[in-house]
Amino acid sequence: MTKFEKKKIIFIPNSLEKRKSGLLEGFSKEFQDCEAFFITNNKVTKDTSRCIGYISKKDAKDLKSLNGGQWVHINPLNCSVTLPNAHHDKILKVYYELDVFGRIHRIQPNTMDLGVYFQELISYFRNKRVISHTNGTKSLKELIALFIIKFLDVVLNIINYKKIIKYSSTINYFGESCMLGKWLLLSLIRRENGPKIINLLVSIAFDLMLGLYIIKYFIDYEKDVLFFIEDIGEVAIVTLKQLLNYLMGSPIGLKLNHAFNHALGLFFFYNINLWKLFIQGLYPMLLNYLQYLIKSGVFGFSFQLALISDILSLTTFHVYCIYVYAAKLFQLQVKSIISLWRLFIGRKYNPLRERVDSCHYTQHQLFIGTLGFTILLFLLPTTTLYYVVFTTLRLVFMIVNGILYRLRYLLRCLPIYVTLLWILNSSTLAGNLELEFRQFENDDNLSVNVKMKSLPFRTSLGIFKPDVIEPIDGLKWGAVVHKLFTGILI
Structure with missing residues (x-):
């Protein structure tokens, strides 16, 4: 035009x-x-x-x-x-x-x-x-909705009061549900976001049906499911012990410090056995918890995913502890080696001015520093081996939890209704302008007729997603790589 x-x-x-x-x-x-x-x-x-x-x-x-x-x-x-x-x-x-x-x-x-x-x-x-x-007077339904919104605000303030509870996927899910319910009630009161509300309700209905199907499947195959879960837990512990036995030998032909390697392996074995005894003591309770986990499908499959994420974090806590020990030891050795390396070039870190200054060392200081640098440098490959292995396991569990979160996010904003509107070319999804000239008799004005066409499918998905649902931030790989090489916990 x-x-x-x-x-x-x-x-x-x-x-x-x-x-x-x-x-x-x-x-x-x-x-x-x-x-x-x-x-x-x-x-x-x-x-x-x-x-x-x-x-x-x-x-x-x-x-x-x-x-x-x-x-x-x-x-x-x-x-x-x-x-x-x-x-x-x-x-x-x-x-x-x-x-x-x-x-x-x-x-x-x-x-x-x-x-x-x-x-x-x-x-x-x-x-x-x-x-x-x-401008109109509020009805009884609106007053009830406003009361529920105030109650949800109080619940959200309680959830956000303690930062530590944010590590629980179940509590996070409960907080997200409160925010979603608040947004839904406000939209209904203001009579806004009609397609968003319908799409959300359709997604919730699909989530509930999927949760009920999981309940039915568990009832039909209860013994098989319980045996599979028990077998998975036992296999995980046995596999981890086999991995430690392999690391305590000569993995991929590496020549490690035998005494230090043996000491680290025994220490990590002790943690695994301690955690195994703890899990065995809690096993009857976990089975009962599993019953509630399955029955929680009445609240939707996304709620089950949140509980599964917490169970995964709980049952792999010993792996996280070993990762923390290995990371702290690796970080200590790396910082010590960097600090002792400054000794050879006559430099020293000044914590008061937060900079590296020149420094004159005595012969005794040089001897002790050289000895410490040599010991730490030769012990570093053994520490690095355990650090790399358990950091890899830590990343794997983080990725699994991230996948579970994204599945929950997808179930919350599944675009079933929006997709149907887009296929039917509904005017609700209109947003692209198509102009054509019009000519009237005895009219000197320039006339244009506007027709509306549907938005692109990807744009429609973004517009009709509930405003309070946001995907979790992905891993910033630049920062992750920096933490991996310095031993900072991820």
């Missing part, structure tokens, strides 16, 4: 009633390059407070004395438009679908030069719905 040098634009509903004469509802707004007039009702009105002009078969010159010549005038006989202080050849008429613009959420920012004006029109309809509803 050619860019027009225009000074006046008027937006007219396609379904504007032309059989009656009367006032037109709408508003006008000054933009940087023009003045825009928006007719926001397809029927004539008697309310002068929101009036922008009139439609009449009489000529606009005959009606100027009634309105001071400041109102929009539309002649239904020849579809001509008269605007204040504008020539006919400087007026652009844009015909739009009123019912569609009352439902759509936004215009693509790169759709023609008229996108900003249509976005103003969409904002007007959205604000009009909100104002018309908030």
